[in-house]
Amino acid sequence: MDFNVLIQNVFNGxxxxxxxAIFALxxxxxxxxxxxxxxxxxxxxxxxxxFTYAFLGARFGFNGLLANQQLxxxxxxxxxTLFGGLAAGVISVLIxxxxxxxxxxxxxxxxxxxxxxxxxAVAIVNVIQYLVGAEAYSYPSLTISxxxxxxxxxxxxxxxxxxTVQIIIFSVSMVVLVLLTYFINYTKVGxxxxxxxxxxxxxxxxxxxxxxxxxxTFFVSGFVGGIAGTLVGLSVSITGPYFxxxxxxxxxxxxxxGGLGSVPGAVLGGxxxxxxxxxxxAQYVGYKDAIAFAVLFIVLLVRPRGIxxxxxxxxx
Amino acid sequence: MNVLEINNxxxxxxxxxxxxxVSLYVQRGEIVALIGANGAGKSTLLRTISRLIKPKSGEIRxxxxxxxxxxxxxxxxxxxxxxxxxxxxLARLSVEDNLLLGAYTRSNRPKIRENLERQYRRFPxxxxxxTQLAGTLSGGEQQMLAIARALMSEPQLLLLxxxxxxxxPIIVRDIFQIIRELNADGVTxxxxxxxxxxxxxxxxxxxxxxxxxxxxxxxxxxxxxxxxVRKAYLG
Numbered sequence: 200m201d202f203n204v205l206i207q208n209v210f211n212g213x214x215x216x217x218x219x220a221i222f223a224l225x226x227x228x229x230x231x232x233x234x235x236x237x238x239x240x241x242x243x244x245x246x247x248x249x250f251t252y253a254f255l256g257a258r259f260g261f262n263g264l265l266a267n268q269q270l271x272x273x274x275x276x277x278x279x280t281l282f283g284g285l286a287a288g289v290i291s292v293l294i295x296x297x298x299x300x301x302x303x304x305x306x307x308x309x310x311x312x313x314x315x316x317x318x319x320a321v322a323i324v325n326v327i328q329y330l331v332g333a334e335a336y337s338y339p340s341l342t343i344s345x346x347x348x349x350x351x352x353x354x355x356x357x358x359x360x361x362x363t364v365q366i367i368i369f370s371v372s373m374v375v376l377v378l379l380t381y382f383i384n385y386t387k388v389g390x391x392x393x394x395x396x397x398x399x400x401x402x403x404x405x406x407x408x409x410x411x412x413x414x415x416t417f418f419v420s421g422f423v424g425g426i427a428g429t430l431v432g433l434s435v436s437i438t439g440p441y442f443x444x445x446x447x448x449x450x451x452x453x454x455x456x457g458g459l460g461s462v463p464g465a466v467l468g469g470x471x472x473x474x475x476x477x478x479x480x481a482q483y484v485g486y487k488d489a490i491a492f493a494v495l496f497i498v499l500l501v502r503p504r505g506i507x508x509x510x511x512x513x514x515x
Numbered sequence: 516m517n518v519l520e521i522n523n524x525x526x527x528x529x530x531x532x533x534x535x536x537v538s539l540y541v542q543r544g545e546i547v548a549l550i551g552a553n554g555a556g557k558s559t560l561l562r563t564i565s566r567l568i569k570p571k572s573g574e575i576r577x578x579x580x581x582x583x584x585x586x587x588x589x590x591x592x593x594x595x596x597x598x599x600x601x602x603x604x605l606a607r608l609s610v611e612d613n614l615l616l617g618a619y620t621r622s623n624r625p626k627i628r629e630n631l632e633r634q635y636r637r638f639p640x641x642x643x644x645x646t647q648l649a650g651t652l653s654g655g656e657q658q659m660l661a662i663a664r665a666l667m668s669e670p671q672l673l674l675l676x677x678x679x680x681x682x683x684p685i686i687v688r689d690i691f692q693i694i695r696e697l698n699a700d701g702v703t704x705x706x707x708x709x710x711x712x713x714x715x716x717x718x719x720x721x722x723x724x725x726x727x728x729x730x731x732x733x734x735x736x737x738x739x740x741x742x743x744v745r746k747a748y749l750g
Binding site: 391408 | 586587603605606607619620664668
């Protein structure tokens with residue numbers, strides 16, 4: 200691999216890794232509060248991408264209930280991304296209401312909640328297919344809509360070519376990461392989230408309304424998941440209703456690799472897997488998923504709690 | 516005036532009756548001790564007041580208001596703070612974050628700062644260790660942190676669950692010194708203790724709980740001398 204290609208691949212890896220990181224943080228937030236993997240997170244990711252498509256004012260395809268429909272208005276891409284994320288956050292809150300809270304209130308086994316979240320994921324995928332069909336959707340080109348060049352060249356005679364989309368994806372991921380880190384570590388609600396994650400009983404004794412914080416958690420989780428969906432849709436396309444399922448599995452690999460429930464772990468895990476995949480030589484690119492999971496497998500053999508995970512302490 | 520009034524309270528865990536028709540009251544400015552053996556239902560009573568446990572029947576009134584109609588966070592907002600058994604500091608957060616979370620229900624920032632300063636004056640060790648993770652504190656320091664954290668909510672009524680548990684005698688003496696000082700400052704307390712002697716010596720009144728029922732109550736000094744209490748709890 201020559202040097203220029205290497206640099207390009209590293210940058211691709213960082214962009215993809217950044218998206219993995221913010222997506223995986225959605226899992227991490229819910230996991231650290233409830234101790235449950237939210238299997239519907241991948242579906243929320245998918246919905247975020249479709250919502251953004253709708254907010255752009257773009258027309259849906261020829262199949263499904265919404266065939267040939269479009270919103271009567273459209274907003275520029277950055278705003279559409281934001282709205283898409285917010286809408287995904289709202290859906291995530293609804294998922295908490297129907298698939299998590301009823302079981303929690305009855306003191307059900309976390310395994311049951313896991314299954315009900317999986318059920319919601321399947322239902323969402325089917326609803327999407329019913330509404331807009333199974334075809335792939337692409338966002339209108341940013342080159343045209345925002346008037347930006349498709350790629351940037353660095354250097355003189357043999358320039359390094361970087362797709363503008365990768366720069367956008369990387370930058371947005373980093374902004375989301377910084378905001379999220381600030382939210383968790385420096386705001387009152389963020390501290391309360393940490394308290395609930397550590398000890399729900401004590402949190403309630405301190406006057407923290409844990410149910411409300413769980414809603415906040417699901418909203419933030421859905422918001423970052425939806426943004427991640429839009430970013431991946433921008434990079435390739437929305438490949439169909441199953442868009443988020445494979446990505447969801449990758450997200451699980453990311454949080455397990457970084458350490459379950461660890462925020463820095465999710466970021467590091469995302470970047471490691473993103474870079475790992477990007478550095479797979481071109482002739483083996485078909486195997487990059489296998490390589491990502493092989494990395495996970497090897498790390499777990501050496502360090503079962505993940506790179507930055509704490510040893511699991513049995514809670515009383 | 517009664518800060519807290521409990522009438523005929525019964526709590527059960529499945530088929531097990533944890534509290535059976537308990538009635539008691541706490542007047543403004545008092546320390547009331549609740550003593551009894553392990554499993555007598557003392558912690559259950561405090562947890563029921565804090566709305567962590569739903570009672571089967573009975574009534575709890577705080578400042579005349581129906582506590583059982585409130586959410587757990589409302590109880591704290593109204594002025595009841597609970598120092599739980601085993602301290603339960605948030606080990607992965609700093610000492611100062613623990614204290615600030617104690618003021619979660621309060622929103623007046625200058626007052627919170629002032630209150631924080633007051634706790635640091637009362638517990639200089641906490642000031643020294645304020646950036647340290649709470650999990651790295653010694654048992655006595657954690658107990659001080661748990662008390663200071665509860666005080667950050669500016670409570671009218673403090674529920675103290677086994678503050679002496681697992682601490683060296685010299686630390687226990689410090690903790691009870693602080694409890695007396697707080698009471699002198701006007702904080703009303705319901706104190707749960709297995710160390711009956713210590714609790715009754717420091718309380719104006721006391722209740723003896725056995726197998727979920729109040730079997731005896733009276734002035735602290737009388738209970739210390741009571742033959743039945745001596746035999747059962749003071750050895």
